[in-house]
Amino acid sequence: xxxxxxxxxxxxxxxxxxxxxxxxxxxxxxxxxxxxxxxxxxxxxxxxxxxxxxxxxxxxxxxxxxxxxxxxxxxxxxxxxxxxxxxxxxxxxxxxxxxxxxxxxxxxxxxxxxxxxxxxxxxxxxxxxxxxxxxxxxxxxxxxxxxxxxxxxxxxxxxxxxxxxxxxxxxxxxxxxxxxxxxxxxxxxxxxxxxxxxxxxxxxxxxxxxxxxxxxxxxxxxxxxxxxxxxxxxxxxxxxxxxxxxxxxx
Amino acid sequence: xxxxxxxxxxxxxxxxxxxxxxxxxxxxxxxxxxxxxxxxxxxxxxxxxxxxxxxxxxxxxxxxxxxxxxxxxxxxxxxxxxxxxxxxxxxxxxxxxxxxxxxxxxxxxxxxxxxxxxxxxxxxxxxxxxxxxxxxxxxxxxxxxxxxxxxxxxxxxxxxxxxxxxxxxxxxxxxxxxxxxxxxxxxxxxxxxxxxxxxxxxxxxxxxxxxxxxxxxxxxxxxxxxxxxxxxxxxxxxxxxxxxxxxxxxxxxxxxxxxxxxxxxxxxxxxxxxxxxxxxx
Ligand SMILES: Nc1ncnc2c1ncn2[C@@H]1O[C@H](COP(=O)(O)OP(=O)(O)OP(=O)(O)O)[C@@H](O)[C@H]1O
Ligand SMILES: [Mg+2]
Numbered sequence: 316x317x318x319x320x321x322x323x324x325x326x327x328x329x330x331x332x333x334x335x336x337x338x339x340x341x342x343x344x345x346x347x348x349x350x351x352x353x354x355x356x357x358x359x360x361x362x363x364x365x366x367x368x369x370x371x372x373x374x375x376x377x378x379x380x381x382x383x384x385x386x387x388x389x390x391x392x393x394x395x396x397x398x399x400x401x402x403x404x405x406x407x408x409x410x411x412x413x414x415x416x417x418x419x420x421x422x423x424x425x426x427x428x429x430x431x432x433x434x435x436x437x438x439x440x441x442x443x444x445x446x447x448x449x450x451x452x453x454x455x456x457x458x459x460x461x462x463x464x465x466x467x468x469x470x471x472x473x474x475x476x477x478x479x480x481x482x483x484x485x486x487x488x489x490x491x492x493x494x495x496x497x498x499x500x501x502x503x504x505x506x507x508x509x510x511x512x513x514x515x516x517x518x519x520x521x522x523x524x525x526x527x528x529x530x531x532x533x534x535x536x537x538x539x540x541x542x543x544x545x546x547x548x549x550x551x552x553x554x555x556x557x558x559x560x561x562x563x564x565x
Numbered sequence: 566x567x568x569x570x571x572x573x574x575x576x577x578x579x580x581x582x583x584x585x586x587x588x589x590x591x592x593x594x595x596x597x598x599x600x601x602x603x604x605x606x607x608x609x610x611x612x613x614x615x616x617x618x619x620x621x622x623x624x625x626x627x628x629x630x631x632x633x634x635x636x637x638x639x640x641x642x643x644x645x646x647x648x649x650x651x652x653x654x655x656x657x658x659x660x661x662x663x664x665x666x667x668x669x670x671x672x673x674x675x676x677x678x679x680x681x682x683x684x685x686x687x688x689x690x691x692x693x694x695x696x697x698x699x700x701x702x703x704x705x706x707x708x709x710x711x712x713x714x715x716x717x718x719x720x721x722x723x724x725x726x727x728x729x730x731x732x733x734x735x736x737x738x739x740x741x742x743x744x745x746x747x748x749x750x751x752x753x754x755x756x757x758x759x760x761x762x763x764x765x766x767x768x769x770x771x772x773x774x775x776x777x778x779x780x781x782x783x784x785x786x787x788x789x790x791x792x793x794x795x796x797x798x799x800x801x802x803x804x805x806x807x808x809x810x811x812x813x814x815x816x817x818x819x820x821x822x823x824x825x826x827x828x829x830x831x832x833x834x835x836x837x838x839x840x841x842x843x844x845x846x
Contacts, residue, residue, distance in 0.1 A: 369753060369754060396753070400755075403751065407751035411772070423756065432760065477755075480755055
């Protein structure tokens with residue numbers, strides 16, 4: 316059964332501006348690890364940001380677990396976003412806060428406003444945060460400030476923070492582009508393992524086609540706002556890549 | 566032949582054209598420069614500034630100070646009433662700056678386009694309010710509040726609050742508009758509401774800058790506090806006014822001296838505080 320259903324999605328950054336997504340449709344199943352590949356400027360980030368409405372699509376429909384995402388009002392949207400974990404290329408951690416506070420901030424949508432402002436989190440949340448930090452291998456850095464960590468460590472904080480949300484869907488916007496090849500593989504592997512453990516479907520923008528083939532079971536190829544390919548990783552042929560990138564691919 | 570020349574396959578004979586300011590822009594740029602220079606010359610001419618008289622001022626000022634204002638009447642400023650007015654001045658400045666800064670934090674938040682809780686309503690309102698507060702001089706606020714509330718500290722505190730809001734509100738908003746939006750986006754993406762976005766996404770990034778601005782606000786509020794008493798809004802300004810009116814020059818000198826010393830002390834403390842904050846990162 317499809318957990319996420321996107322139909323004929325169109326988006327642009329301003330009403331007068333060019334259309335960036337020109338009618339994208341696809342479905343994500345419960346145990347999918349989807350890679351979205353495509354050249355720079357194809358609209359990969361735009362697509363990801365439309366799913367949780369960080370960018371308001373201009374038309375089309377998005378259904379997550381049967382809920383029509385584009386019809387939600389502000390409050391309902393915030394409630395929906397609690398269940399969508401997002402991991403960013405630039406990590407987007409709160410640099411001046413500790414690793415622990417960053418991970419706990421993943422609970423913001425669940426705890427009351429006053430409690431979150433005073434940073435009062437339940438014992439269960441604290442236990443979960445410590446457990447997740449252990450899982451991503453940061454048990455020795457709990458009280459460090461986020462900006463004292465290396466890139467790979469920061470992204471692990473990002474992962475733990477997203478998992479604190481108890482997500483039903485993970486959106487990843489080039490989670491490893493700021494990391495070196497070796498760390499990139501480790502981080503992707505970690506995400507893959509955790510996603511499999513928790514049975515969370517993943518939608519992941521990625522530049523590195525090789526890495527995408529290694530980790531993902533399905534691939535969407537975007538080019539200039541159009542979907543050029545959609546299918547299981549094994550079926551992605553050289554010809555498809557050439558079409559997506561409109562050039563020779565190594 | 567240099568290395569660079571080998572790079573291009575083309576012959577070196579083709580000369581490439583480039584200038585920093587291209588045609589229409591260059592015209593505007595030089596036109597504006599010329600306009601500014603002409604305006605300065607015109608203003609000087611219009612004011613008919615007589616340079617010898619201008620420098621003569623210093624000589625006469627020296628005479629005046631030496632003959633009429635010296636020595637300052639130190640006994641006068643040791644008087645308990647006067648000391649009381651100094652304390653009142655400090656209290657007013659403190660309260661005015663504090664209220665002003667607290668209001669400015671919210672006003673700055675609302676008036677920052679990138680994170681304003683409501684771009685349609687709060688943003689324009691907050692913008693107009695900051696502009697309004699900025700455009701009114703602190704003495705006019707003081708006169709206004711004295712007219713409404715009568716003499717005393719309360720109109721002084723309110724005038725200084727308005728003044729501090731005008732000073733800090735815009736600076737806060739500008740500081741908030743310059744933040745890195747990644748953090749804000751992350752908090753929004755996990756379902757945070759406006760207040761949570763502000764507390765988690767904005768405040769950590771601007772805390773140091775806002776503290777610096779707050780200290781500046783105290784600085785200017787204190788200086789303003791020494792004179793709002795001129796119109797009866799409490800503090801030492803009242804003593805200054807009375808003695809100026811009664812041509813008590815030695816007492817006036819003592820009061821000016823005490824203001825000078827207090828402002829210097831306050832500047833020192835805030836310089837130290839700013840330094841401390843900027844090191845805290
Ligand atoms: N904030 C924005 N405002 C206006 N246009 C934007 C904005 N962000 C992206 N665009 C435009 O949208 C198009 C698609 O951008 P997008 O970031 O989705 O590409 P991408 O596939 O993620 O590329 P990359 O691989 O470089 O991250 C580009 O042409 C870009 O110029
Ligand atoms: Mg991108």
